[in-house]
Amino acid sequence: MAERLNRTFFSRATTMVAQELLGKRLHFNNFSGIITETEAYCGLNDPASHAFRGPTPRAAIMFGEAGFSYVYLIYGMYYCLNFVTETPGIAGAVLIRGLQLDSRHLNGPGKICRHLEITKAHHNIDITQSKNFWVEAAPPLSFIATPRIGIKTAQDRLWRYLAKIS
């Protein structure tokens, strides 16, 4: 069985985890695909983050232990998948925005969750332990950094990462 990303991998700076998740294979139930696009969301000093206002009921998980899934509903109709980063007490999460399946490329967090059928039922799962939800280890890739999508603040922070196709 292939090596999986462990707690140590996720318990680091959010931007670094977001960068290094590129090129890794995400396994979820019967699906698997290569992560091609991510975004870093930090805590109290990131106005675009759900954790900006502190550990509210929704954002508390971002202050918790790394390596857990954070799934939330957006626009009343789409789910978005994140993985918690940093050490307990420090908020952080990486949004998964692009996934290359064998058959097709899923661009956009809503499309990924819709296709894989990821819902609130898959929130708060320890992906360093789960049998059907994990990420496979692989070497880092080179990447491009851009502003994050769909937010109005902090456009000066280049925290969206795209795997560079060479």
Place this chain on the structure above:
DNA sequence: ACCCCGATCGTA
């Protein structure tokens, strides 16, 4: 209890 808006998507 309630108001408002969003880490989106599809079509134009």
Place this chain on the structure above:
DNA sequence: ACGATCGGGGTT
């Protein structure tokens, strides 16, 4: 570029 769509987060 813009409208659909609506659950629930944050505040009252």
